[in-house]
Amino acid sequence: xxxxxxxxxxxxxxxxxxxxxxxxxxxxxxxxxxxxxxxxxxxxxxxxxxxxxxxxxxxxxxxxxxxxxxxxxxxxxxxxxxxxxxxxxxxxxxxxxxxxxxxxxxxxxxxxxxxxxxxxxxxxxxxxxxxxxxxxxxxxxxxxxxxxxxxxxxxxxxxxxxxxxxxxxxxxxxxxxxxxxxxxxxxxxxxxxxxxxxxxxxxxxxxxxxxxxxxxxxxxxxxxxxxxxxxxxxxxxxxx
Amino acid sequence: xxxxxxxxxxxxxxxxxxxxxxxxxxxxxxxxxxxxxxxxxxxxxxxxxxxxxxxxxxxxxxxxxxxxxxxxxxxxxxxxxxxxxxxxxxxxxxxxxxxxxxxxxxxxxxxxxxxxxxxxxxxxxxxxxxxxxxxxxxxxxxxxxxxxxxxxxxxxxxxxxxxxxxxxxxxxxxxxxxxxxxxxxxxxxxxxxxxxxxxxxxxxxxxxxxxxxxxxxxxxxxxxxxxxxxxxxxxxxxxxxxxxxxxxxxxxxxxxxxxxxxxxxxxxxxxxxxxxxxxxxxxxxxxxxxxxxxxxxxxxxxxxxxxxxxxxxxxxxxxxxxxxxxxxxxxxxxxxxxxxxxxxxxxxxxxxxxxxxxxxxxxxxxxxxxxxxxxxxxxxxxxxxxxxxxxxxxxxxxxxxxxxxxxxxxxxxxxxxxxxxxxxxxxxxxxxxxxxxxxxxxxxxxxxxxxxxxxxxxxxxxxxxxxxxxxxxxxxxxxxxxxxxxxxxxxxxxxxxxxxxxxxxxxxxxxxxxxxxxxxxxxxxxxxxxxxxxxxxxxxxxxxxxxxxxxxxxxxxxxxxxxxxxxxxxxxxxxxxxxxxxxxxxx
Numbered sequence: 130x131x132x133x134x135x136x137x138x139x140x141x142x143x144x145x146x147x148x149x150x151x152x153x154x155x156x157x158x159x160x161x162x163x164x165x166x167x168x169x170x171x172x173x174x175x176x177x178x179x180x181x182x183x184x185x186x187x188x189x190x191x192x193x194x195x196x197x198x199x200x201x202x203x204x205x206x207x208x209x210x211x212x213x214x215x216x217x218x219x220x221x222x223x224x225x226x227x228x229x230x231x232x233x234x235x236x237x238x239x240x241x242x243x244x245x246x247x248x249x250x251x252x253x254x255x256x257x258x259x260x261x262x263x264x265x266x267x268x269x270x271x272x273x274x275x276x277x278x279x280x281x282x283x284x285x286x287x288x289x290x291x292x293x294x295x296x297x298x299x300x301x302x303x304x305x306x307x308x309x310x311x312x313x314x315x316x317x318x319x320x321x322x323x324x325x326x327x328x329x330x331x332x333x334x335x336x337x338x339x340x341x342x343x344x345x346x347x348x349x350x351x352x353x354x355x356x357x358x359x360x361x362x363x364x365x366x367x368x369x
Numbered sequence: 370x371x372x373x374x375x376x377x378x379x380x381x382x383x384x385x386x387x388x389x390x391x392x393x394x395x396x397x398x399x400x401x402x403x404x405x406x407x408x409x410x411x412x413x414x415x416x417x418x419x420x421x422x423x424x425x426x427x428x429x430x431x432x433x434x435x436x437x438x439x440x441x442x443x444x445x446x447x448x449x450x451x452x453x454x455x456x457x458x459x460x461x462x463x464x465x466x467x468x469x470x471x472x473x474x475x476x477x478x479x480x481x482x483x484x485x486x487x488x489x490x491x492x493x494x495x496x497x498x499x500x501x502x503x504x505x506x507x508x509x510x511x512x513x514x515x516x517x518x519x520x521x522x523x524x525x526x527x528x529x530x531x532x533x534x535x536x537x538x539x540x541x542x543x544x545x546x547x548x549x550x551x552x553x554x555x556x557x558x559x560x561x562x563x564x565x566x567x568x569x570x571x572x573x574x575x576x577x578x579x580x581x582x583x584x585x586x587x588x589x590x591x592x593x594x595x596x597x598x599x600x601x602x603x604x605x606x607x608x609x610x611x612x613x614x615x616x617x618x619x620x621x622x623x624x625x626x627x628x629x630x631x632x633x634x635x636x637x638x639x640x641x642x643x644x645x646x647x648x649x650x651x652x653x654x655x656x657x658x659x660x661x662x663x664x665x666x667x668x669x670x671x672x673x674x675x676x677x678x679x680x681x682x683x684x685x686x687x688x689x690x691x692x693x694x695x696x697x698x699x700x701x702x703x704x705x706x707x708x709x710x711x712x713x714x715x716x717x718x719x720x721x722x723x724x725x726x727x728x729x730x731x732x733x734x735x736x737x738x739x740x741x742x743x744x745x746x747x748x749x750x751x752x753x754x755x756x757x758x759x760x761x762x763x764x765x766x767x768x769x770x771x772x773x774x775x776x777x778x779x780x781x782x783x784x785x786x787x788x789x790x791x792x793x794x795x796x797x798x799x800x801x802x803x804x805x806x807x808x809x810x811x812x813x814x815x816x817x818x819x820x821x822x823x824x825x826x827x828x829x830x831x832x833x834x835x836x837x838x839x840x841x842x843x844x845x846x847x848x849x850x851x852x853x854x855x856x857x858x859x860x861x862x863x864x865x866x867x868x869x870x871x872x873x874x875x876x877x878x879x880x881x882x883x884x885x886x887x888x889x890x891x892x893x894x895x896x897x898x899x900x901x902x903x904x905x906x907x908x909x910x911x912x913x914x915x916x917x918x919x920x921x922x923x924x925x926x927x928x929x930x931x932x933x934x935x936x937x938x939x940x941x942x943x944x945x946x947x948x949x950x951x952x953x954x955x956x
Contacts, residue, residue, distance in 0.1 A: 130603065130754060142460075145871050145873055147872055147873045167706075174490075178825070178876075179823070179825045179826070182824075182825075182867055182868055182869045182877035183868070183869040183871065183877065185874050185875070185876050186876075187412075188585055189408055189409075189412050189414070189584040189585050189586045190414065190416065190417050190584040190585075191584065191585065191620075192417070192620050192621075192701055192705075193700070193701070193704065194416050194417050194509075194512060194697070195408075195411070195412040195413075195414075195417070195584060196411065196412060197408065197409075197412045211704055213704075217663065219905050232555055232873065232874050233871070233873045233874040234874075236874050238555075239409070243409075244687075247523055250524075251523070252471075252472060252517075252520040252524045253470075253471065253472030253517075253520075253525065254522055255470075259466075259470045261466070262426075262466055262482075263465075263466055263469040263475070263482060263483050264469060264470070265476050265480075265481030265482065266481055267479075267481050268476075268477045268478070268479060270477075271475075271476065271477045274474045277513070278474045278509075278513060278516070279412070279508075279509060281416075281512070282409075282411055309676045311863065312472075315472070315474075317472070318472075322946055366544040
């Protein structure tokens, strides 16, 4: 779709607990003179915020690396800064990421998401004495981390996962489990047993039912479901 | 009026690489550390750094810290302080190895060692052949480092105040800094955070310019807080324009793209850098390459219907190298330009990127101010690290790969200095009555109801004026007019209002306070640029095209009090080696 010469219509989720009894959807229009080819949804939201300063959302890098502006766009989770307006059906329905408490408008409370991330112990564990130089790792060993370390913690995956909606306090969710595998897969990490023990529980890992929404929505093209599959394989191998 | 109070040994404002490296060092030493950040830590702009971090590991080609030091001094156009530069280059291998031990997923060589690539301004043997000094995790090095540092901080149980915005610093009559007033963005509640030492680590101010590579959060909050607290800002006229931002849009294309073998073409299909830098060519220093591109376009040899950009050619590298070494920029180019850089050259133009100037510090991260004509003295209790600081290791022009190094080395050094200091300061100094008044007034000012100037419109106008009047090439007339316009904008800001008065996650109010910060730094930048009548590094005066070491081999200091300029000498004496005296700079 060519964008030049058309106004863009939006329907945006609004809720300010300071003023509103309950949430509602508000219509916005971006006049055609402000619409430019190649525009991303975030560009449009920033212009709409100039019309209505009270519209609240998170944003920072504008190029898909900081992970601030995850939101639900026409029913699908994504980053506003990496979603081309031209690809969106109008009116564009913009809602907060589903399944988490809304603080205001498009801003959700990510505490549960971050808690699960911390539960995964997302740091390298290696208690051997540090060499004076780098620990060695072959290019092949390092390649095992590709598709894992690039996660930007935007929460698009975990908040698209029905298992996470139902048990956000008990199931780690795809983003945190991707981190679990990122360290299990790292040749420098020596805490495999400890990490697997931590996941040995009916919920933390095993609530993944391979619904695959996480893979579908990841704006970085990562595959948490495959990472979870690898962890499950390790679990099985260990129990044999 | 009293506020809820929290009490720590050290308060760190900013959770990018500098703040997190300092926090980790302090937490590991069992100091009580609070990190205040207006965004969740991994959203800080360090995450966007691409190409890598410089350290003379000699994993690919022979190298040593002294060559690195020479390149950095030369790159700085001799405005860098040579004691601090020696310190940084010597510390570099150690801080990179530490990162590797923290878990940073560096790319690897077949030997298993950390991958290093060529970057601009790097040489072997004091100006000889190209070096390969930049340690990389593909082209996502900043992301890899920031996430690892955050993860190590969780492990070390650093105390985080996520999504808190620092309004102003607190000090007492004797000039001791005692912490800050911040606001919890989610609830709108102000809070006083008391600390024996405070580190500013708030990053740069790329949002001062219309087209920039920076995140929207890069509004120079710490620099402005320092200015308001009476600390001058140093060398603010030196703002780096990165040669390869995506033309018209600003997204960064790492210098690593040229390090991997990419090069620039003008409208005639000529590899024009050969004319400007016969030896280093496309890997000359950033100021040199940016001026060359701007000159090609000014002289009518640009590319495109408007002849307003040049091309970065990568298609000859082969798609394997592009996918393996430059996956992030490939993704960015495909998303924003709908072309594959492995097949089609990328339109680029110099784009505002990095603030060389900032809060003056010594090599321990202590904020220093000139004491009435005498030697500098440290401001008690106040430190600054990273892009918001000016140590100065970058002088008039920063080398690519030295910014990640700067935040790591000086984040760590400041923390170590503080650890020593904490041993002697057992108790917090009392916070005097009225210390919070100016911060609270600043907050209250935006609660006023009314109609007037719009905050987003003023921010846009400021960025436009700075771009038009304080860009790659400058002269007296253009700068003087720019300064007049910025001063007018600062006046008009007094009539600005916001119409969102909710207490809950009020981003309009945060943006208004960011605008105040931008405005002060805009005045500092254009005033410093107008005053410096020579060309050095990133500061190119068409009316004074030569470097003038007789009159201008000195650091600028801008103070908010009367918008005045002052100057101080460059520290030419390194710690242990001979001085590199100023020489003509060619690449």
